[in-house]
Amino acid sequence: MLQKNSFDIYKYLEDKNLLLNSPEYWWPNVGTFEVLIGTILTQNTSWKNVEKALENLDGFLTLESFLTLEEATLKDMIKPSGFYNQKAPRLLQLAFNIKKDFNEFKNFQANVTREWLLMQKGIGDESADSILCYACFKDVMVVDTYTKRLLKSFNIEFDKYSKYQEYLEKSLRSNLKDGDLNLIFARFHGMIVEYNKEYL
DNA sequence: GGCCAGGTGTAAA
DNA sequence: TTTACACATGGC
Numbered sequence: 065m066l067q068k069n070s071f072d073i074y075k076y077l078e079d080k081n082l083l084l085n086s087p088e089y090w091w092p093n094v095g096t097f098e099v100l101i102g103t104i105l106t107q108n109t110s111w112k113n114v115e116k117a118l119e120n121l122d123g124f125l126t127l128e129s130f131l132t133l134e135e136a137t138l139k140d141m142i143k144p145s146g147f148y149n150q151k152a153p154r155l156l157q158l159a160f161n162i163k164k165d166f167n168e169f170k171n172f173q174a175n176v177t178r179e180w181l182l183m184q185k186g187i188g189d190e191s192a193d194s195i196l197c198y199a200c201f202k203d204v205m206v207v208d209t210y211t212k213r214l215l216k217s218f219n220i221e222f223d224k225y226s227k228y229q230e231y232l233e234k235s236l237r238s239n240l241k242d243g244d245l246n247l248i249f250a251r252f253h254g255m256i257v258e259y260n261k262e263y264l
Numbered sequence: 265g266g267c268c269a270g271g272t273g274t275a276a277a
Numbered sequence: 278t279t280t281a282c283a284c285a286t287g288g289c
Contacts, residue, residue, distance in 0.1 A: 112288075
């Protein structure tokens with residue numbers, strides 16, 4: 065039996081023009097500290113609720129300004145995104161550790177590793193990869209609920225996150241090795257999300 | 265009113 | 278190593 069590879073799926077999604085009216089990157093404000101906040105706030109939470117929280121955080125979405133927030137204030141601001149009692153201290157600890165280990169956000173972007181991210185409380189596989197892809201522009205493919213649901217619709221399932229990621233990245237790396245892989249992975253992820261909203 | 269959403273950490277088997 | 282559960286709001 066012939067099994068689809070991820071490049072087949074990529075082309076299938078491309079033909080549907082799912083990102084026709086979207087900016088280059090589907091995640092808002094890529095390459096900024098705000099991406100880290102959004103990544104943690106959206107854990108098991110709809111993006112609509114995250115948007116409300118991000119609006120409340122207006123003016124505090126840089127590393128330096130975020131670090132001036134009191135935990136109680138932050139909890140109140142991110143309340144719409146849920147799980148605020150655990151997200152608030154985790155976000156502050158993350159910001160503190162970035163300051164401590166990298167001093168500036170741009171040094172974090174250039175030098176952070178997946179291992180460093182996974183040591184942070186509140187960052188697991190998916191959040192680490194979202195940060196690497198959308199905040200640091202690394203060539204990494206994010207695996208989320210949408211991704212798994214799409215693959216399942218093609219009868220493709222794995223038992224571990226890393227196997228999903230390997231499946232997704234492998235044939236794109238070999239077929240599109242001369243392209244901007246970061247942007248390709250980001251758009252692939254974006255198309256997967258839009259496909260879910262439209263068809264699944 | 266119940267179920268789900270762009271997961272993660274922890275405790276118990 | 279796997280499984281179960283807590284975390285919490287807002288939309289449908």
